Amino acid sequence: MVTLKQIAEELGISITTVSKALKDYPDVSKKTRKLVRETASLLNYKPNAFAVNLRTKESKTIGLIIPEIVHHFFSSVIKGIISQAEKKGYLVITLQSNESYELEKKQIDLLLNKRVDGILISLANGTGDFKHLTEVAENDVPLVMFDKIAKVVKCSKVIIDDRKAAYKATEYLIKIGCKRIAHFRGPLLPQNSIDRFLGYKEALANYNIAYDSSLVYLLDKMSFEEGKFFAKKLIEDHKDVDGVFINTDLVAIGAIAEFNNQGIQIPEALNIVGFSNWFMSSVISPSLTTVDQPGFEMGKKAFKLLYKEIKDRKKNKTITFKKVVLDTDLILRDSTK
Amino acid sequence: MVTLKQIAEELGISITTVSKALKDYPDVSKKTRKLVRETASLLNYKPNAFAVNLRTKESKTIGLIIPEIVHHFFSSVIKGIISQAEKKGYLVITLQSNESYELEKKQIDLLLNKRVDGILISLANGTGDFKHLTEVAENDVPLVMFDKIAKVVKCSKVIIDDRKAAYKATEYLIKIGCKRIAHFRGPLLPQNSIDRFLGYKEALANYNIAYDSSLVYLLDKMSFEEGKFFAKKLIEDHKDVDGVFINTDLVAIGAIAEFNNQGIQIPEALNIVGFSNWFMSSVISPSLTTVDQPGFEMGKKAFKLLYKEIKDRKKNKTITFKKVVLDTDLILRDSTK
Secondary structure, eight states, rough: OOHHHHHHHHTOOOOOHHHHHHTTTTTTTTTHHHHHHHHHHTTTOOOOOOHHHHTOOSSSOOOOOOOOESSSHHHHHHHHHHHHHHHTOOEEEEEEEEOOOOHHHHHHHHHHHOOOOOEEEEEOTOOOOOHHHHHHTTTTTTTEEEOOOOTSSSSSSEOOOOHHHHHHHHHHHTTOOSEEEEEOOSSSSSSSHHHHHHHHHHHHHTOOOOGGGEEEESSSSOOOOHHHHHHHOOOOOOOOOOOOEESSSHHHHHHHHHHHHHHHOOOTTTTEEEEOOOOEEEEEEESOOOEEEEEEHHHHHHHHHHHHHHHHHHHTOOOOOOOOOOOOOOEEOOOOO | OOOOHHHHHHSSSSSHHHHHHHTTOSOOOHHHHHHHHHHHHHTTTOOHHHHHHHTTTTOOOEEEESSSSHHHHHHHHHHHHHHHHHTTOEEEEEEEEOHHHHHHHHHHHHHHHTTTTTEEOOOTTTTTOOHHHHHHHHOOOOOEESSOOTSSSSSSSEEEEHHHHHHHHHHHHHHHHHSSEEEEESSSSHHHHHHHHHHHHHHHTTTTOOGGGGGGGESSOOOOOHHHHHHHHHHHOOOOOOOEESSSHHHHHHHHHHHTTTTOTTTTTTTTEEEEEGGGGGTTTSOOOEOOOOOOHHHHHHHHHHHHHHHHTTTOOOOOOEEEEEEEEEEEEEOEE
């Protein structure tokens, strides 16, 4: 590693002058500053990032906690965050909570100890207590939540209108003639699985279709296997079902695999709508009608909000939290009539 | 933020004693060390990570550069790296090169300036010059390459035997009776697309099937769309083709979509083998016979090698670079007879 001393010796000037020149202090002449910078570059000098952090009290690093990495939607979000952060000179530390509250809590602590400049988080399904997040605010560290958020935590948020999107998905099933519509819902905790369920229920009510709780299946892991399992159960329980609105694409893809196995004609006998628009949904057979959830855009927007808050805090501006709601589209494919 | 001074005042002892106690110096009595630690914990004291970095010359952070995040194989690798790093107290900064050499070079520089403790990289397809990687070694920063490596760079590596895996895939097509076997190959630069091509060629030679270069298609972006495009071209060019070995699953999935569109019977008229075993490959119709490439294991192993090198360098041990070759399996599904 090249040191300030070596640059000073090379030029026959003092270490202090070199140090000041590199920080662009005006009490060093322009000519000297230029010379020092050129020599530093020639010798491939790299400033000690640790010392710079200590002086500026910034790490130019942010933390990101997401439930799962091998996941089309979340990996799109990560890509959006990283691409935007890089543009602004920030690096991103990614952690995966595995849907575990305990791990998420530990990871928040890790990031605070690391003194990241801000934190982005999408909550684990297991998270029902939010003290670890209020601690972030207490440490004056900017926080932005996205996708799986907690309403009670005071911070900026980027979401979609899950209730409205689910309403539209269910309404579409009604409009194409479905009378008995089942719903595969997510676990009880994350807000988005509650909201998607409420959107489903609201659409039924608005079109005078009686709500039947036996048509709603509560899923836990939201996996391909669960999709297969509950598809089988649904057919056993309800011979008359003609439509299913499924909380997420991966589960819907599992359900379609099971319906295909059992020789059930999609969409003739059964219409299916998913949620998220995983790439996979466009290539399976039949392809899946689904709600397009803009992961890449969500990641970009979440970073932008965080960046603004970091800058505003440095300028001692008053912080006002924003809630950004991104638009969704219903993508029509072959799993519905 | 709680300071050492506040802890000192709380206990009526000097700041130096508090500082030494927290670093577990033996010249502070055991009793005092315990008392200081308890008080620090009670006051929710967090050491200044920047000062700790400066003192220990460690960031406990590593850098990871991969070509693409929204990608089943690479996201599995990231998951393997992050899970293993977290166990050892390391955080991971992830950057995406977008298959661009220029971006990759810039990112290596970013990570070196950041003073990460080590770097993990899978090369961009565009990378044909390796000066930026030899610079990592010159800066005494441990480097491990995985999947898309450069043979000439001196560092530890984790790969699969691409040539052997491709040989077995092609051999399987021959054994089930294929006589005219096409190959969709990757770009000219990354070693693994060369090796997969060589494995294909070697299998043909060993089974006395004449090599026909017009049956080999050179792909660029390795995308779903390219798969469709070259599937169409293949059928136009060669009416007699009965097998295709395709460099990666995403392309194979695109090709299957096109063959399905054109009403070509798979596997009766055409047998297809992919490479990587994306989750998607098991749910499309027909499901894809493919080489299983262990991404999660590769990520874990790559971090383990990096970790060992970090530790060995700290102890001034001699560093010997390792090359780890992970096993692959051919997964038989419905796209082959």
